Amino acid sequence: MGYNEVILSKIQSELNAIVASYVGSDLVFDGEVAFYDHDWIKKQYEKDITPFALTIESSDTTVDGKPETTNQYAIGFLCKEKDRAHYEAVFNDLYTTLTDYSFEQDNVYYTIRPTDTMSSVPFTEGSGKAEKRFEHIIRLEVVILEGLYTGKKMPITLDGSALPFRSFKILYGIASYASANTDYSNDANLHNNKATFVIEMIVLDTNVALLRNSNTANRNNYELIIGDLFDIVARYDGYEMAGEYNGVLTAYLYFTAISTSSNPHTFTIDGLTFPVIDWSIGMKNITKSLTITNSNITKDVYLGKARAYVFNVLKTNITTLATLYNKILDSLIGDGGTIGNQYLTLGFNFGSTTYTKQVVISEISDDSSNKGIWKITMLEGEYL
Numbered sequence: 001m002g003y004n005e006v007i008l009s010k011i012q013s014e015l016n017a018i019v020a021s022y023v024g025s026d027l028v029f030d031g032e033v034a035f036y037d038h039d040w041i042k043k044q045y046e047k048d049i050t051p052f053a054l055t056i057e058s059s060d061t062t063v064d065g066k067p068e069t070t071n072q073y074a075i076g077f078l079c080k081e082k083d084r085a086h087y088e089a090v091f092n093d094l095y096t097t098l099t100d101y102s103f104e105q106d107n108v109y110y111t112i113r114p115t116d117t118m119s120s121v122p123f124t125e126g127s128g129k130a131e132k133r134f135e136h137i138i139r140l141e142v143v144i145l146e147g148l149y150t151g152k153k154m155p156i157t158l159d160g161s162a163l164p165f166r167s168f169k170i171l172y173g174i175a176s177y178a179s180a181n182t183d184y185s186n187d188a189n190l191h192n193n194k195a196t197f198v199i200e201m202i203v204l205d206t207n208v209a210l211l212r213n214s215n216t217a218n219r220n221n222y223e224l225i226i227g228d229l230f231d232i233v234a235r236y237d238g239y240e241m242a243g244e245y246n247g248v249l250t251a252y253l254y255f256t257a258i259s260t261s262s263n264p265h266t267f268t269i270d271g272l273t274f275p276v277i278d279w280s281i282g283m284k285n286i287t288k289s290l291t292i293t294n295s296n297i298t299k300d301v302y303l304g305k306a307r308a309y310v311f312n313v314l315k316t317n318i319t320t321l322a323t324l325y326n327k328i329l330d331s332l333i334g335d336g337g338t339i340g341n342q343y344l345t346l347g348f349n350f351g352s353t354t355y356t357k358q359v360v361i362s363e364i365s366d367d368s369s370n371k372g373i374w375k376i377t378m379l380e381g382e383y384l
Contacts, residue, residue, distance in 0.1 A: 003069070003071065003108075003110075003142075003144055004033045004054060004056060005033060006105055006108075006110070007054065007073065007110065007112070007140075007142060008031055008032070008033055008054045010103060010110075010112075011031065011054065011075065011094075011098075012029065012031050014094060014097050014098070015029045015031075015090070015094060016029070018090055018093045018094060018097065019090060021093075022086070022089070022090070025086065027050055027083070027086065027087070027090065028049040028050060029049065029050045029051075029052060029077075030047075030049050030050070030051050030052075031051070031052045031053065031054060031075075032051075032052075032053060032054070033053070033054050033055075034053040034054070034055065035053070035055055036053040036055045036074060036076030040053055040076075041078060041135075044078050045078070045133065047078075050077060050078065050079055050080070050087075051077075051078050052075055052076060052077040052078065053075070053076045054073055054074075054075055055073065055074045055075075055076065056071055056072070056073055057072045057073065057074055057139075058071070058072040059071045059072070067145075067146050068143065068144070068145055068146075069143070069144040069145075070141065070142070070143050070144070071141075071142045071144065072115075072139070072140070072141055072142075073139065073140045073141075073142060074137055074138070074139050074140075075137065075138045075139075075140065076135060076136075076137055077091075077135065077136040077137075077138075078133055078135065079133060079134050079135070079136055080131060080132075080133060081122040081131070081132040081133060081134050082131070082132070084119075084134060087136065088119070091117065091136055091138065094138070095114050095117055095138060098112050098113075098114050098138075098140065099113065099114055100113065101113075107146070108144060108145070108146050109144070109145040109146075110142060110143070110144055110145075111142070111143045111145075112140055112141075112142050113140065113141045113142075113143075114138060114139065114140055114141075115139045115140065115141050116137075116138070116139040117136070117137065117138045117139070118136070118137050119134060119135065119136045119137075120134050120135040120136075121134065122134045154226065154227030154228075154229070155225075155227060156168065156199060156224075156225065156226050156227070157223075157224075157225045158222055158223070158224055159222055159223055160223070161207075163199065163201055163207065164201065164202040164204060164207070165199050165200055165201050165202060166200040166201075166202055166242075166245070166250050167199075167200040168197065168198060168199045168200065168226065169197075169198050170195060170196070170197055170198070171195070171196040171198065195256070195257040196237075196254060196255070196256055197224065197226075197230075197234065197254070197255040197256075197257065198252055198253070198254055198255075199252070199253045199255070200242050200250050200251070200252055200253075201250060201251050201252075201253050202248060202249075202250055203249040203250060203251055210236075210239065210253065211239055211251055221233065222234045222235070222236055222255065224255055232257045232258075233257075233258045234255040234256060234257055234258060235255065235256045235258050236253070236254070236255055237254040237255065237256055238254055239251050239252060239253050239254065240252050266348065266349055267279070267311070267346070267347070267348045268345075268346070268347040268348070269324055269328075269344050269345070269346060269347075270324060270327070270344055270345050271345070271347070272321060272324050274313055274321060274324065275313060275314040276311050276312070276313055276314075277312040277313065277314060277373060278311075278312050279309070279310060279311045279312070280309075280310045281307060281308070281309055281310075282307065282308040282309075282310065283305055283306075283307055283308075284305060284306045284307075284308070285302060285304075285305050286302075286303045286304045286305060286306060287300035287301060287302055287303060288300065288301045288303055289301075306379065306380065307357075307379070307380050308362065308377060308378065308379050309346060309357075309359065309377070309378040309379075310375065310376070310377050310378075311375070311376045311378075312373050312374070312375055313373070313374045313375075313376055314372060314373065314374075315372050315373070315374060327344070328344070328361055328364065328376065329364070331344075331360065331361040332361055332363075332364055342360055342361075342381075343358055343359070343360055343381060344358075344359050344360070344361065344378070345357075345358060345359075346358075346359045346378060357380055358380065358381055358382065359378040359379060359380055359381055360378065360379055360380075360381035361376065361377070361378055362377040362378060362379045363375075363376070363377040364376050364377075
């Protein structure tokens with residue numbers, strides 16, 4: 001089936017749907033790809049139905065990787081004058097339906113845009129006996145893309161709602177910590193090298209709330225779908241105004257892809273999971289130096305080893321961790337009256353292997369360059 005036949009079929013289908021929406025309507029449309037001229041009109045005049053012809057007026061094809069074709073069409077309808085008011089209602093509906101109309105068939109993408117419409121005065125075929133008719137013309141511009149993507153073929157939805165956009169891009173390898181605030185979810189950003197989705201959104205009344213409501217920043221549970229490329233859970237990191245194009249305002253929205261799989265390395269302190277950004281385990285051998293008689297060479301005797309655990313931890317306002325953080329601070333700043341506050345139970349696993357260690361807090365540092373992050377150093381310890 002060629003381009004013209006596909007377009008004709010779509011127009012015929014939309015006409016049938018429009019006519020069916022009018023209760024009691026007896027209009028029947030029958031179209032064909034043909035030249036709309038005097039000979040065609042004479043041939044169709046006596047039909048009881050409403051014939052129409054789809055005529056191509058011009059075609060322009062450009063090839064740049066894949067072909068893009070722009071066709072100009074005229075649809076000529078031969079209508080009964082006695083039903084003019086009903087026809088006008090149907091044609092108005094058809095014009096509205098075809099405005100910004102697009103569809104895909106056989107990996108070819110069609111976009112239709114009506115450009116003109118007009119009706120003639122009533123006339124007869126010449127004998128004076130036949131029923132009066134009138135002509136109605138609708139002109140269309142149809143852009144035909146083979147195997148190419150357009151903004152409509154690759155829609156963007158956010159939590160199921162269409163997000164009008166001008167452009168989007170994906171950035172990888174941006175290293176940063178997410179800021180901790182009252183809206184921050186502590187299933188946090190455990191991956192420093194992250195994928196950032198930048199969407200240039202067209203600002204409308206229906207989506208301006210994303211910009212106006214700052215409490216939506218750092219929300220973790222948006223479902224972001226970009227065509228058939230991505231379907232991800234994303235955190236909304238905020239926005240910045242982009243620009244104005246032909247009077248249309250746009251804004252850049254920033255999203256970070258959030259892994260839905262569990263972190264293979266989990267950590268607990270006194271049984272509570274806490275938000276770890278990164279970590280390290282240090283090992284130090286403990287030795288004693290001995291001097292060899294009649295020599296200036298010494299040898300070290302191995303006595304044992306000590307482990308230290310270092311965690312970069314998100315500050316948080318989660319109430320379940322408030323007691324834990326108070327205990328950690330008290331072990332450093334308190335007077336040490338309660339020995340239980342000096343020891344913590346550190347649990348961590350690597351895949352299927354779980355370790356439990358008794359530790360004491362050695363150091364807490366708050367680096368102002370990493371806002372919202374504590375560095376906590378722990379040493380293995382024992383009750384005496």
